[in-house]
Amino acid sequence: MHGLPIIIKDQIETAGLPTAYGSKACKDYTPSKDATLVTRLREAGAVILGKSTMPDWAASWFSTSSLSQTTKHPIDGSRDPGGSSSGSGTAVAADMALAAIGGDTGGSIRLPCSFCGLVGVRVTPGRISRDGMSCLVATQDTPGPMTKTVEDAAKILDVLVGYDEADDFTSINALTGRTSAPHKNHFQNAIKQPSLKGKRLGVLRQVFGTHTGINSILTQTLQDLESAGCDLIDVEIPDLPHLLNHTSVYILRSKSDINNFLASREGLKHLTIETLHAEGTYHKSLDLINALVKGPSNYHMSPHFGAAVESISHFQRTVASLFAKFNLDAMVYPTCQVLAPKTKDVLEMRWSSLDFPTNTVIGSQLLWTAVSVPVGKCRDDEWPEDPELPVGLEILGVPLSEERILNLAAGVEALVGGRAK
Amino acid sequence: MSFPHYASIADLQHAIAAGKTTAKAATKQYLEAIDRQKGLNAVTAVNPKALEEAEALDVRFVRT
Numbered sequence: 001m002h003g004l005p006i007i008i009k010d011q012i013e014t015a016g017l018p019t020a021y022g023s024k025a026c027k028d029y030t031p032s033k034d035a036t037l038v039t040r041l042r043e044a045g046a047v048i049l050g051k052s053t054m055p056d057w058a059a060s061w062f063s064t065s066s067l068s069q070t071t072k073h074p075i076d077g078s079r080d081p082g083g084s085s086s087g088s089g090t091a092v093a094a095d096m097a098l099a100a101i102g103g104d105t106g107g108s109i110r111l112p113c114s115f116c117g118l119v120g121v122r123v124t125p126g127r128i129s130r131d132g133m134s135c136l137v138a139t140q141d142t143p144g145p146m147t148k149t150v151e152d153a154a155k156i157l158d159v160l161v162g163y164d165e166a167d168d169f170t171s172i173n174a175l176t177g178r179t180s181a182p183h184k185n186h187f188q189n190a191i192k193q194p195s196l197k198g199k200r201l202g203v204l205r206q207v208f209g210t211h212t213g214i215n216s217i218l219t220q221t222l223q224d225l226e227s228a229g230c231d232l233i234d235v236e237i238p239d240l241p242h243l244l245n246h247t248s249v250y251i252l253r254s255k256s257d258i259n260n261f262l263a264s265r266e267g268l269k270h271l272t273i274e275t276l277h278a279e280g281t282y283h284k285s286l287d288l289i290n291a292l293v294k295g296p297s298n299y300h301m302s303p304h305f306g307a308a309v310e311s312i313s314h315f316q317r318t319v320a321s322l323f324a325k326f327n328l329d330a331m332v333y334p335t336c337q338v339l340a341p342k343t344k345d346v347l348e349m350r351w352s353s354l355d356f357p358t359n360t361v362i363g364s365q366l367l368w369t370a371v372s373v374p375v376g377k378c379r380d381d382e383w384p385e386d387p388e389l390p391v392g393l394e395i396l397g398v399p400l401s402e403e404r405i406l407n408l409a410a411g412v413e414a415l416v417g418g419r420a421k
Numbered sequence: 422m423s424f425p426h427y428a429s430i431a432d433l434q435h436a437i438a439a440g441k442t443t444a445k446a447a448t449k450q451y452l453e454a455i456d457r458q459k460g461l462n463a464v465t466a467v468n469p470k471a472l473e474e475a476e477a478l479d480v481r482f483v484r485t
Contacts, residue, residue, distance in 0.1 A: 003437055003444030005451040010465050018466045047448050047475045050467040072461040087463035095425050096455045149429045
């Protein structure tokens, strides 16, 4: 990717460039070492233009940061681009960079991509090294590409995916079953001939929400998919709200995960998330930080830990059963049930981090892989005079099925054509 | 000052291969775009060595 001008979410360390993880407590911190993914990008010929905004410790669906306050949506300045890879979303959509790297824990790549009209990939955690990235939920965190096209995302995956001794979660790459090193254009080759004919897609109607514009775009997209030869099967995940509630582990482990990260850095080990919280050193709208500091100091000792682990397994089996029963290639649904929110609503805390209607948590809490691809633009029901805003389609796949869901995303991209621009 | 308008990585790479631009020139355009759009508040830090690094890539590219 010779000469690719790229922006890196400030959650990811860059040698010699200030890295603050969205927190004003770290505004003077400069790492001495690049994150593994940054090294790989540089070696592949990318040019690191700079770092992009994020909320404190990635703990939000929006841009609200004690360091940078709010970021503007690239199309409608009265709105938020979404988070937590906020600046990355705005930067690529506003042509400040040709691509960006974001970080996704509960949806932080896919959500800003959906809101800003970009392609965003959440890989199965561990396919890309998390070395040099601040931690929010160690089992769910993953960096990934935020790009204008599916092909560009594939190019970035070809550079970033692979084993890294510095992050043993990357051992998951051995579970693909391949024993030879992947071709250097492995993901690009996987999307070269996008094929929709005969593909079986589970349509998760229960999470479509009630937004008129979004549903209109989804209806059109699904019609087009059917015309292109896809088999669409309506599916339902029983007790989904209950499953999502019981597989959410932020309160259980984020405090430990953030603190372990801070303790691992010479220049940050004087900090803990509890002291930052006690001092009020975090954006006041971040209800998740307020909640996670109340979690156990050591989640292994918590009586809730075993139940959570079991719930996650149960959730995985429940969704996998639908894939098995209906022979699904993927499940599809809107990435989010609403469009990019008004900054005013965000600052007034209209939603909490637990009730914001993003569908990205499904893939995150399953520990699976998902891509958000832009499928059109529409007006906001509540603000019909505002400019039209992008809508993303999320394509969810079983673990390690990135090649399959990217191929589908490439097919959707070609099908939708100019509508998404 | 000009607006970067590349639609994809391939778009940029074709332009570089065809001699229409260089990594350095493209980087300069994007840095200008960042500066011009400061009001969007998307960038926390700009790499002061970006142009220098792009230029080194151009030299490497010519050699290979």
